[in-house]
Amino acid sequence: MNVVQLTTGDFVAAMFSLDFVDGGFRREAVERIHRGAIDEWVSALTGSGLFSNRAVTDVVRAWRDDPRVLLDSLLAEADPVTFERYRSAWYELDAATAYGAAA
Template sequence: MNVVQLTTGDFVAAMFSLDFVDGGFRREAVERIHRGAIDEWVSALTGSGLFSNRAVANVVRAWRSDPHILLDSLLTEADPVTAEHYRAAWGELDAASSYTVAA
């Protein structure tokens, strides 16, 4: 028997991914995640009752440290074209923020 070890990230992807990609590409969502405005996902995670306070704190710490982790989780169920749109938008935001920092 194979045992699959699920991580909190797996559960987060399962909770949010289908809803996130269901409505198609939403640039404003990428922009919010990119700038670290993740409160809506933190609230949903906390309110689910599925995770311990420690697990939520660990996920939130990871998201705040690297918001791209949240985007990757949200894109788990995305089709390749939708995922590429989101990743391209993320790249544009990275480039714009690098330009702003350099200027």
Template sequence: MNVVQLNSGGYVAAIFSLDFVDAAFHGDAVERIHRGEFDEWASALARTGLFGNRAVAETVQSWRDDPRSLLEALLADADEMTRKRYDVAWQALDSAATVGSVAYA
């Protein structure tokens, strides 16, 4: 079996970004990514047959280390305004998470 080595975002961007930015704003997807819920993207990568289980697991781990990297890959083909809209959504989630963590301190 010839398996492609999965890198930090190029293949992910190639597979997902056009569909992601072609449709309406995906606020729910941003929330899932921010929470570290990557199952749908990991499953989609695995289903392509291009990547071995280890490559998919390593990619998911890189997303866990830096969830924003998945969002950036999804926005690879986005225009500036779309990127700004997602950036504002991400910042709002960061702010909410910070407020939530301060409330528990």
């Protein structure tokens, strides 16, 4: 028997991914996530009642440490074209941030 260990990130992806992807490409969402404005996702996660306080704390810490973790979870169900659009937008934001920091 194969046992699959699911992580909280897997459950987060299952909760949010389809709705996020079905909403079409949303540049403003990528921009918010990139700058760490993740309160809407934290509220949804907390309000779901599906996770312990410890699990929520761990996931939120991971998102704050690296917001790309949240984006990757949201794109878990994305088709390749959608995934590439979001990834390209993320890299553009990385470049703009790096350029702004260097100036």
